[in-house]
Amino acid sequence: MTAEEKATPKNFIRQIIDQDQLSGKFGKKVHTRFPPEPNGYLHIGHAKSICLNFGIARDYGGLCNLRFDDTNPHKENVEFVEAIKDDVKWLGFDWGGRLFYASDYFEQLYAFAIELIKKNKAYVCDLSAEETRKYRGTLTEAGTESPWRNRSVEENLSLLAAMKAGEFEDGSRVLRAKIDMASPNMNMRDPTLYRIRHGVIHHQTGEEWCIYPMYDYTHPISDALEGVTHSLCTLEFEDHRPLYDWVLDNISVDCHPQQIEFSRLNLQYTVVSKRKLTLLVEQGVVDGWDDPRMPTIAGLRRRGYTPSSIREFSERIGITKSENSIEMGVLESCIREDLEQSAPRRLAVLNPLKVIIENYPEGKSEQLEAANHPKDDSMGSRRIPFSREIFIDQADFRESANKKYKRLVSGGEVRLRNAYVIKCESVIKNDKGEIIELRCSYDADTLGSNPVGRKVRGVIHWVSADHAVNAEVRLYDRLFSHPSPDTSKEEDFLDYINPDSLYIVADAMVEPSLLEASQTERFQFEREGYFSVERPASKNGDLVFNRIVTLRDSWAKIEKQS
Numbered sequence: 295m296t297a298e299e300k301a302t303p304k305n306f307i308r309q310i311i312d313q314d315q316l317s318g319k320f321g322k323k324v325h326t327r328f329p330p331e332p333n334g335y336l337h338i339g340h341a342k343s344i345c346l347n348f349g350i351a352r353d354y355g356g357l358c359n360l361r362f363d364d365t366n367p368h369k370e371n372v373e374f375v376e377a378i379k380d381d382v383k384w385l386g387f388d389w390g391g392r393l394f395y396a397s398d399y400f401e402q403l404y405a406f407a408i409e410l411i412k413k414n415k416a417y418v419c420d421l422s423a424e425e426t427r428k429y430r431g432t433l434t435e436a437g438t439e440s441p442w443r444n445r446s447v448e449e450n451l452s453l454l455a456a457m458k459a460g461e462f463e464d465g466s467r468v469l470r471a472k473i474d475m476a477s478p479n480m481n482m483r484d485p486t487l488y489r490i491r492h493g494v495i496h497h498q499t500g501e502e503w504c505i506y507p508m509y510d511y512t513h514p515i516s517d518a519l520e521g522v523t524h525s526l527c528t529l530e531f532e533d534h535r536p537l538y539d540w541v542l543d544n545i546s547v548d549c550h551p552q553q554i555e556f557s558r559l560n561l562q563y564t565v566v567s568k569r570k571l572t573l574l575v576e577q578g579v580v581d582g583w584d585d586p587r588m589p590t591i592a593g594l595r596r597r598g599y600t601p602s603s604i605r606e607f608s609e610r611i612g613i614t615k616s617e618n619s620i621e622m623g624v625l626e627s628c629i630r631e632d633l634e635q636s637a638p639r640r641l642a643v644l645n646p647l648k649v650i651i652e653n654y655p656e657g658k659s660e661q662l663e664a665a666n667h668p669k670d671d672s673m674g675s676r677r678i679p680f681s682r683e684i685f686i687d688q689a690d691f692r693e694s695a696n697k698k699y700k701r702l703v704s705g706g707e708v709r710l711r712n713a714y715v716i717k718c719e720s721v722i723k724n725d726k727g728e729i730i731e732l733r734c735s736y737d738a739d740t741l742g743s744n745p746v747g748r749k750v751r752g753v754i755h756w757v758s759a760d761h762a763v764n765a766e767v768r769l770y771d772r773l774f775s776h777p778s779p780d781t782s783k784e785e786d787f788l789d790y791i792n793p794d795s796l797y798i799v800a801d802a803m804v805e806p807s808l809l810e811a812s813q814t815e816r817f818q819f820e821r822e823g824y825f826s827v828e829r830p831a832s833k834n835g836d837l838v839f840n841r842i843v844t845l846r847d848s849w850a851k852i853e854k855q856s
């Protein structure tokens with residue numbers, strides 16, 4: 295454990311594990327698992343679970359398995375399996391060869407079903423789905439026992455075998471646990487263990503099976519077969535824990551993991567539900583699972599988030615049992631703090647305004663030295679070309695402004711970052727009265743620093759017009775205009791899509807050193823934010839950048855432009 299981790303108070307799950315270590319429960323072993331269903335890409339909520347499970351295994355010298363919970367074959371596929379593996383690796387975790395599928399255990403799960411029947415703890419039920427619902431009762435009324443509940447062991451065994459052999463249609467029969475139809479916990483009212491599913495091709499087992507085990511039956515058994523000690527899951531499974539324990543108490547298996555629930559991550563202005571994310575993809579609201587606006591790990595990666603920033607985020611939000619919704623600003627400050635230290639600085643002008651420096655010789659250019667990082671000399675420097683014609687950002691010039699405006703005004707002076715002080719001599723406008731060009735002068739004695747006694751309003755960024763490279767820059771805003779679109783009913787969440795979540799700047803001009811940028815690099819464009827290199831470059835071969843995050847917390851609206 296690092297010193298930093300020791301300093302932070304342990305979350306309640308780690309406290310439980312500490313006690314188990316002291317008491318010798320599980321022989322002091324710690325073994326966790328991350329059990330995604332391969333029916334979509336992983337999202338930031340899954341990252342919380344991954345960091346928790348793999349992080350605990352790492353810190354206690356234990357193991358963490360990656361297990362695909364693949365019992366719902368019609369929604370699952372190999373694309374998702376591969377994407378999930380990539381995402382877990384990218385986040386920096388290693389399952390060390392322990393990659394499993396719940397479907398690896400289909401034979402054993404079936405054998406345990408036979409064991410339950412033989413112990414008179416399970417039966418084949420012929421009620422229709424509709425009838426089953428009626429018999430189930432309500433939260434305030436006990437359920438009614440199925441008329442098929444007291445079939446003989448022999449009949450149940452032969453019916454289950456016939457189900458497996460494909461003799462019955464979908465929905466005609468299920469295998470149920472025989473527990474208690476009057477239990478106050480609805481999950482204990484003879485829950486379904488197996489259902490019939492014909493005509494699906496399972497991505498791992500093909501057409502071998504036409505009966506599939508339910509999650510609540512499969513999960514505890516998979517955990518036990520893998521020797522898991524602590525089965526960490528989200529709060530909605532709290533009411534399923536008695537069933538988890540019932541299954542393991544009633545079959546012949548040595549290991550009985552402890553299920554512990556924690557609250558899921560909810561993030562404001564986005565959704566963290568695979569079902570809803572699937573709709574965004576299917577309806578073309580976004581450009582795929584890895585759209586940089588998506589809260590998926592693939593989307594965050596493409597946007598330019600680093601794995602360490604996401605791990606830091608998981609650490610900061612902590613693990614508790616109380617439901618809450620985390621502000622997007624928390625995630626953003628994690629990447630901002632990371633890139634503030636690690637991202638080289640570059641100059642990029644998003645809305646170019648041409649400036650001609652009249653007293654700078656025509657045809658001349660020079661290479662000025664610019665540090666890659668203001669505080670970290672080890673990041674070195676690069677050369678940026680300077681010439682008579684440059685671009686500055688349109689927002690950095692006003693004909694007149696009060697003293698709070700620290701940029702260029704008519705007749706005023708401003709410092710060009712890493713270069714000279716310039717003075718605005720005149721403004722050129724088109725027929726419509728729009729400013730199209732500035733005429734300036736420069737002071738050759740001001741390279742690098744201000745001569746004594748010289749006051750300059752501010753520093754702005756710029757690029758040399760002759761040398762700059764055209765680039766497309768994609769600016770992102772929140773995907774939803776409602777802080778908790780997740781809580782809205784069903785598909786209504788689509789009504790809250792922010793129509794301005796993507797803003798494309800087609801004609802940005804960036805310094806030429808960015809031509810050499812590789813796809814994995816991230817930069818701070820001075821005064822504009824942190825950017826990643828998008829792949830692939832657009833059709834005309836231009837560079838394309840994604841803004842990862844602004845320089846300040848624009849969400850909190852702390853910065854009002856003067």
Ligand code: ATP
Nearest residue numbers: 329330331339340342343527528558559566567568
């Ligand atoms: P979704 O509702 O997005 O489909 P899920 O729980 O069905 O999520 P799984 O693939 O079953 O998705 O999840 C794998 C693991 O990740 C589970 O242990 C689950 O509890 C955990 N998990 C899923 N969503 C979150 C979340 N928002 N916060 C924390 N953990 C999560």
Ligand code: MG
Nearest residue numbers: 330331363509
């Ligand atoms: Mg699930």
